[in-house]
Amino acid sequence: MRIIVANDYDQLSSRASDIIASQLILKPNSVLGLATGSTPIGTYAKLIGMFQDGKIDFADVIAFNLDEYYGLAAQDHRSYAFFMATHFFNHINIPRERTYIPNGLAPDIEEECYQYEAKIRQAGGIDLQLLGIGHNGHIGFNEPDVKFEALTHLVHLDEDTIHANARFFASLDEVPRLAISMGIKTIMHARKILLLASGKEKAATIAGMVHGKITPELPASVLQLHPDVTVVVDKEAGAALGSIR
Numbered sequence: 014m015r016i017i018v019a020n021d022y023d024q025l026s027s028r029a030s031d032i033i034a035s036q037l038i039l040k041p042n043s044v045l046g047l048a049t050g051s052t053p054i055g056t057y058a059k060l061i062g063m064f065q066d067g068k069i070d071f072a073d074v075i076a077f078n079l080d081e082y083y084g085l086a087a088q089d090h091r092s093y094a095f096f097m098a099t100h101f102f103n104h105i106n107i108p109r110e111r112t113y114i115p116n117g118l119a120p121d122i123e124e125e126c127y128q129y130e131a132k133i134r135q136a137g138g139i140d141l142q143l144l145g146i147g148h149n150g151h152i153g154f155n156e157p158d159v160k161f162e163a164l165t166h167l168v169h170l171d172e173d174t175i176h177a178n179a180r181f182f183a184s185l186d187e188v189p190r191l192a193i194s195m196g197i198k199t200i201m202h203a204r205k206i207l208l209l210a211s212g213k214e215k216a217a218t219i220a221g222m223v224h225g226k227i228t229p230e231l232p233a234s235v236l237q238l239h240p241d242v243t244v245v246v247d248k249e250a251g252a253a254l255g256s257i258r
């Protein structure tokens with residue numbers, strides 16, 4: 014794992030956007046795996062700036078998002094489809110038909126998950142997967158468990174995640190309890206992984222991910238086994254990494 018400790022959130026976002034921009038410059042038809050949550054918002058903003066300055070182009074990019082709440086329509090302002098449109102896709106030139114997000118209203122969940130995996134395969138696999146990390150160590154919506162869940166699947170969200178995400182909903186009761194998420198194997202198949210974390214409440218989780226035992230109880234710990242992972246943290250999220258840097 015390559016670990017970059019940025020001074021603050023702004024620098025973290027610059028480092029992350031530079032890594033994604035170099036991926037696009039080296040391979041303009043890259044397949045990107047994208048993430049939602051508060052952490053990547055600054056990275057998306059910097060990428061939008063680079064696009065507006067003519068430095069990068071998304072015309073040939075294909076994007077697959079990690080996850081979506083089950084039960085929310087893409088038009089629902091709390092869905093991840095809406096998040097991606099608002100924070101990223103509406104501001105760049107990626108053709109909308111090349112952006113994939115699990116369908117939160119899919120009538121047949123198993124079929125939706127199967128087709129999502131098939132589309133990733135048909136696109137040639139993910140070149141660069143962007144990840145955030147939950148306080149509980151989840152990546153995508155792969156919650157702590159007794160086993161690693163392999164492929165795209167239906168998830169029962171953890172209480173911890175429901176509470177963490179309640180800030181985007183009018184009340185705790187409105188937070189969906191189910192989601193569709195890429196699995197650990199889907200994520201591990203990406204050629205490169207870029208994980209971002211900001212803030213002191215992520216420090217212990219980041220230290221566990223980097224130094225701890227590889228266990229499905231801290232799903233991100235599996236990334237120790239991936240050959241090309243870059244972790245960009247700000248000082249606060251990197252605080253418990255201590256002297257290993």
Ligand code: PGA
Nearest residue numbers: 050051052053145146147
């Ligand atoms: P956050 O979420 O970026 O909003 O902290 C990260 C995650 O839950 O994966």
